[in-house]
Amino acid sequence: MSTLKEKIIEEIKSAGADIAVFGNADRFRDKNVKFLSPNAKTVICIAARSLRGSRRGVEEGTSYHHFTTVGLETLEETILPMALMRVCNVLEDAGFEALPQRRNQLVMSEDDSTNPEVSYKKIYRGKKAEHTLDFEECAVDAGLGERGLHGTILTDEYGPFQRYAFVITDAEIEPDPVVKPHLCDKCGECVKACPGHAIAEDGTLNRWQCAAYYVGANGTKNPFMPDYAFENEPDRMDIIHGKVSLTPERAREIIDQVNFYPPIRHAYCSSICGKACDTACYIHLEKKGVLSKKFETPFRKRPEWFIPFEDKK
Ligand code: SF4
Ligand code: SF4
Secondary structure, three states, X not given: OOOHHHHHHHHHHHOOOOEEEEEEHHHOOOOHHHHHOOOOOEEEXXXXXXXXXHHHHHHHOOOOHXXXXXXXXXXXXXXXXXXXXXXXXXXXXXXXXXXXXXXXOOEOOOOOOOOOOEOHHHOEOOOOOOOOOOHHHHHXXXXXXXXXXXXXXXXXXXXXXXXEEEEEEOXXXXXXXXXXXXXXXXXXXXXXXXXXXXXXXXXXXXXXXXXXXXXXXXXXXXXXXXXXXXXXXXXXXXXXXXXXXXXHHHHHHHHOOOXXXXXXXXXXXXXXOOOHHHHHHHHHHHHHOOOOOOOOOOOOOOOOOOOOOOOOO
16 A cells, blocks of 8 residues: 555656655744644645756747746646645545645735746735745755755756645655755856846846846847837847846836737746746756756757847837
């Protein structure tokens, strides 16, 4: 007869997810674990791979909806919620309480931050009464992987290419170890790859700068940008070449002018950068041969392309 842990792993796989790791709730640095579920004994982190193929369109400059739809939205809105609910049902059937925790992209406790994945206009800020997990910190404490220089969680299987969610439960389940960092070698490729220079050398992310370049403010990496883009901005060519440093207010002005590609359902902005930071990290880790999920051919097939965006206005 299979154990509760084995049943949960089986269940997440049949829901289309890939990894389940189990952390003892007492080892979590995030106080919200116990705040949300006072009797919490275990936090289960469930991860689903973000298909390498979903990034092919952005990599080649041929198709831009795949990454945000199947590489992100389908995982966040279909696969992970399904896996979470199925795990919760298994736990409830065994007599335990289970609290699913998925990303809530549109509510944040900060007053002036943003989430590049959704429209800044749709976010409800300053909602301090809403308690949410620090997803990256909890992923580390659950034993999913390590945090790379630019903040993304890296796993042995998929590098930076996965999305994840959690179940907090009062079931005591044998914990997995916390991963000793061994993948990120501080190569800086993630920093260099950002078309908006939104990541500082120490890995700090300027979230507003990221939000502007995530949706495609860099014309050398955005095939949809028309010649007249940002026509009333005196520093338009610096914006287009990713050479400006944006305050939150300035970022909002820029974002409002980047309407060259439609948004995706569920309020997700279309990513024109395709998370170039993560892609560069993946290419680096793949080249080093440290990822356990191998492919027949390397992800990058030819030198990276750039559009020679010139001032034609
Ligand atoms: S690109 Fe290099 S520095 Fe950045 S997270 Fe990956 S391994 Fe670390
Ligand atoms: S590459 Fe894209 S997702 Fe990564 S920091 Fe830059 S704009 Fe943001």
